[in-house]
Amino acid sequence: MPQTNLWPRLRPLLARVERPARYLDHEWGAGAPAGDAFSFCMVYPDTYELGQANQAVRILVNAVNAADGLAAERAFLPAADMADLMREEGLPLFSLEGCAPVGEFDVVGITLPHELAATNVLEVLDLAGIPLRAADRAEDDPIVLGGGPCALNPEPYAPFFDAITIGEGEEATPETLARIRELRDAGAPRAAILRALAAIPGTYVPSLYRWRTEAEAQEAGSWAEPIEPGVPAAIERRVFEGFARSDAWEPTVVPYTEVVHDRLNVEVLRGCARGCRFCQAGMMYRPVRERSADNIVAAVERGLAETGYDEVSLTSLSSTDHSQIAEILARVNGACDGRGIRVSVPSQRLDAFGVEMARLVAGQKKGGLTFAPEAGTQRLRDVINKNVTEDDLFGAIDAAFAAGWRRCKLYFMIGLPTETDDDIKGIASLAQRAYDRAKAAVPPDQRGSVRMGVSVAVFVPKAQTPFQWDGQISPDEVLRRVGLLKRSVKYKAVDVHYHDPKTSFVEAVMSRGGREAADWVEAAWRRGARFDAWTEHFDEDAWREAATEVGLEPEAIAQVTREPGYVMPWAHVSTGVSTRFLALERRRAAAGETTPDCTFGACTGCGACPTLGVDNELAAPRVAPAGAGATRGADEGAPRAGAPEGGACHG
Amino acid sequence: MADPSLFRLRVVFRKAGRLALLSHLEVARALERAVRRAGLPFAVSQGFSPHMRIAFGAALPVGVGGEREFYDLFLTRYVAPAKCLEALRAGSPDDLMALECAYVEHAAPAASVAYPLSTYRVDLTAPVGEWPVPDAVTVVRKKKEKELAVAEYLAGEMLLADDGRSVMFALEAKPTGSLRPDKLVDACLALMPEKSRPQRAALTRIAQSDGTTTL
Numbered sequence: 001m002p003q004t005n006l007w008p009r010l011r012p013l014l015a016r017v018e019r020p021a022r023y024l025d026h027e028w029g030a031g032a033p034a035g036d037a038f039s040f041c042m043v044y045p046d047t048y049e050l051g052q053a054n055q056a057v058r059i060l061v062n063a064v065n066a067a068d069g070l071a072a073e074r075a076f077l078p079a080a081d082m083a084d085l086m087r088e089e090g091l092p093l094f095s096l097e098g099c100a101p102v103g104e105f106d107v108v109g110i111t112l113p114h115e116l117a118a119t120n121v122l123e124v125l126d127l128a129g130i131p132l133r134a135a136d137r138a139e140d141d142p143i144v145l146g147g148g149p150c151a152l153n154p155e156p157y158a159p160f161f162d163a164i165t166i167g168e169g170e171e172a173t174p175e176t177l178a179r180i181r182e183l184r185d186a187g188a189p190r191a192a193i194l195r196a197l198a199a200i201p202g203t204y205v206p207s208l209y210r211w212r213t214e215a216e217a218q219e220a221g222s223w224a225e226p227i228e229p230g231v232p233a234a235i236e237r238r239v240f241e242g243f244a245r246s247d248a249w250e251p252t253v254v255p256y257t258e259v260v261h262d263r264l265n266v267e268v269l270r271g272c273a274r275g276c277r278f279c280q281a282g283m284m285y286r287p288v289r290e291r292s293a294d295n296i297v298a299a300v301e302r303g304l305a306e307t308g309y310d311e312v313s314l315t316s317l318s319s320t321d322h323s324q325i326a327e328i329l330a331r332v333n334g335a336c337d338g339r340g341i342r343v344s345v346p347s348q349r350l351d352a353f354g355v356e357m358a359r360l361v362a363g364q365k366k367g368g369l370t371f372a373p374e375a376g377t378q379r380l381r382d383v384i385n386k387n388v389t390e391d392d393l394f395g396a397i398d399a400a401f402a403a404g405w406r407r408c409k410l411y412f413m414i415g416l417p418t419e420t421d422d423d424i425k426g427i428a429s430l431a432q433r434a435y436d437r438a439k440a441a442v443p444p445d446q447r448g449s450v451r452m453g454v455s456v457a458v459f460v461p462k463a464q465t466p467f468q469w470d471g472q473i474s475p476d477e478v479l480r481r482v483g484l485l486k487r488s489v490k491y492k493a494v495d496v497h498y499h500d501p502k503t504s505f506v507e508a509v510m511s512r513g514g515r516e517a518a519d520w521v522e523a524a525w526r527r528g529a530r531f532d533a534w535t536e537h538f539d540e541d542a543w544r545e546a547a548t549e550v551g552l553e554p555e556a557i558a559q560v561t562r563e564p565g566y567v568m569p570w571a572h573v574s575t576g577v578s579t580r581f582l583a584l585e586r587r588r589a590a591a592g593e594t595t596p597d598c599t600f601g602a603c604t605g606c607g608a609c610p611t612l613g614v615d616n617e618l619a620a621p622r623v624a625p626a627g628a629g630a631t632r633g634a635d636e637g638a639p640r641a642g643a644p645e646g647g648a649c650h651g
Numbered sequence: 652m653a654d655p656s657l658f659r660l661r662v663v664f665r666k667a668g669r670l671a672l673l674s675h676l677e678v679a680r681a682l683e684r685a686v687r688r689a690g691l692p693f694a695v696s697q698g699f700s701p702h703m704r705i706a707f708g709a710a711l712p713v714g715v716g717g718e719r720e721f722y723d724l725f726l727t728r729y730v731a732p733a734k735c736l737e738a739l740r741a742g743s744p745d746d747l748m749a750l751e752c753a754y755v756e757h758a759a760p761a762a763s764v765a766y767p768l769s770t771y772r773v774d775l776t777a778p779v780g781e782w783p784v785p786d787a788v789t790v791v792r793k794k795k796e797k798e799l800a801v802a803e804y805l806a807g808e809m810l811l812a813d814d815g816r817s818v819m820f821a822l823e824a825k826p827t828g829s830l831r832p833d834k835l836v837d838a839c840l841a842l843m844p845e846k847s848r849p850q851r852a853a854l855t856r857i858a859q860s861d862g863t864t865t866l
Binding site for chain 2: 026027028254258338339365
């Protein structure tokens with residue numbers, strides 16, 4: 001059935017809103033309208049500027065369009081001014097390519113990029129005219145699919161989705177759509193379609209599970225109880241097994257209006273096995289899979305020629321860990337020479353090699369470098385398995401400032417498990433000594449321009465990590481510790497910035513909450529909460545009043561610390577990394593013992609490879625640079641871990 | 652600044668259809684990307700942050716289209732204009748399509764001031780019997796309200812078409828500033844009774860000139 005074209009109704013509204021370029025479509029590389037094909041609308045639950053650059057949107061739209069008989073379009077949440085105007089005018093949420101009502105699509109997919117996007121999911125559904133709860137949807141409403149990082153604890157979103165894909169969607173999404181099409185063509189009712197989806201690996205259909213009481217859950221080992229035979233008790237994460245061999249060039253839409261990460265993004269590797277114990281990404285994208293240098297360089301050349309971008313980023317969680325990174329950067333630099341093209345490389349390496357890689361692509365213009373030691377003392381860095389020493393940091397600082405950088409930002413977390421006031425004072429001490437090192441590394445006449453920034457975020461316990469059982473400190477305690485940090489910094493050239501603890505608190509509740517958190521989200525949205533990740537939109541009162549209304553005690557969810565034996569609300573979802581491994585890592589943290597990165601040495605037994613049937617796939621062996629010794633235990637003096645783990649140094 | 656070893660290519664393009672809603676900055680970025688997709692041998696500036704040597708004509712506001720807009724692109728070697736045009740057309744979206752290419756002298760005035768006179772046509776959603784023109788238009792500049800005398804910028808009359816469905820007018824850019832065509836048209840419309848007031852269906856720059864030659 002051809003879809004309605006809303007453009008004639010949309011066009012007159014565009015003179016009345018900010019940045020109409022968000023709503024125009026027609027970008028270079030944009031696809032065709034779905035027409036008569038089985039249609040999928042890929043929605044990012046925030047504005048175009050944030051969503052258009054999103055990797056999931058690009059990957060899934062491409063994957064669905066490449067499948068026979070399926071067509072994908074994009075949709076984004078309009079900015080607040082446009083959303084209000086659309087409601088006033090009775091215009092529903094529209095897709096870009098066909099400017100069709102999102103509610104007319106066969107299937108709507110909404111990615112869950114971070115914990116503060118929950119109310120935006122409801123804003124999307126409401127603007128689209130789709131009932132918020134799966135239970136209230138009629139036969140001819142779209143099937144609403146979810147996925148993305150937050151699907152690893154799907155419960156706070158569970159009632160709003162018909163089905164949720166856990167893990168990578170390259171294969172899972174087209175497979176799911178093809179199944180829905182087949183059943184729709186056969187005239188199957190909605191309930192039968194959902195039952196069939198539950199049989200697709202990696203698919204969670206929330207309506208087929210009863211939510212147990214706490215006592216039942218602790219006894220049964222899971223909160224979610226299948227309500228009929230054949231529904232899997234546990235859902236295992238999907239992995240795109242062919243990632244390393246797949247083409248690194250992916251067709252890309254080139255936006256007119258400026259978006260975040262507005263550049264050619266070439267994904268060079270997936271996964272990170274450094275094993276930082278607070279990090280969800282480090283657990284959820286295992287195993288590590290590298291694309292080859294030839295694949296990557298060809299994709300950069302083709303991508304620049306086809307998109308016309310003047311910047312390329314070699315993306316991944318830590319691209320300088322790629323076994324062929326030096327060769328890749330040398331070849332990319334050669335290919336870009338003289339064309340005014342910038343190259344950027346996100347990195348977690350905190351050592352001279354990481355700085356050398358940043359220097360390779362920085363050219364003459366050197367803005368700031370960012371390093372993430374995460375904690376101020378060696379004791380706490382061992383607890384979190386951030387395998388980096390002061391000497392690594394100082395080596396990186398020496399190299400960066402000698403190479404011409406004059407500004408450096410250091411990222412830390414506060415509220416990490418076991419943190420004491422000494423660790424807070426340690427942040428100040430480390431930053432000041434880093435500043436001294438930086439000053440010593442530059443010529444005397446330039447020392448006045450040396451700046452050291454300290455940026456602190458509040459620890460948010462993330463599902464599926466060794467610290468999932470640890471509570472968050474209260475917003476008041478955050479402010480006390482930030483105060484202590486600020487008083488401990490004596491240098492004027494060292495600035496301290498910190499993240500608002502109120503939004504971090506909501507993040508923690510969403511990260512650790514069970515199905516009851518969904519009522520809270522809906523009540524907050526009904527009170528006007530939306531765009532919670534935008535400081536100017538975050539409405540603390542809406543969330544607080546919503547908690548009272550639904551009888552939820554958010555502090556109990558965010559701040560309570562459990563024993564590692566406690567069954568958490570996402571126990572039925574498996575990333576492949578075993579809960580046993582997470583609990584073991586939590587005990588090692590308590591003992592201050594570190595765990596090495598398996599891509600540089602022996603298997604650490606996390607369980608991902610055997611469970612998922614996929615192994616680490618490196619383009620070449622990874623070799624730790626000189627200076628990095630054998631596996632290091634808890635004591636301060638021993639040689640450090642096999643891997644050159646470290647902070648982020650963004651070029 | 653003029654490097655005699657470079658070739659100054661003037662490219663005429665249109666800003667049409669829904670892409671009339673792009674801002675000047677958005678258009679500029681889109682054109683630079685089209686040049687890169689075309690694979691032309693563009694020159695790159697020296698210095699800390701190397702960028703394409705390209706200069707744009709006088710800006711159009713969001714929502715205002717242009718039938719003959721232009722930019723100057725500096726090339727490091729000569730490429731036949733027809734070849735440039737073919738390459739640019741292959742890399743351009745329809746609504747920002749390249750129309751003509753020709754080399755111009757280095758001594759020619761800078762693109763941004765080359766054609767101070769702009770002729771516009773506004774198409775209306777409904778015909779009108781007469782077209783009132785205010786003496787002054789209030790605009791906001793740097794958060795301050797300012798009164799601009801229309802006579803200072805308007806070159807000639809605002810001419811209502813015989814069918815009452817469109818108006819043609821020319822505005823002159825002054826070194827001290829310009830009067831935006833959309834602001835002028837809206838100020839004219841505001842003088843009509845609300846009941847019979849049409850809206851702008853489209854506002855388009857149809858020609859640019861320096862008083863003697865037209866682009």
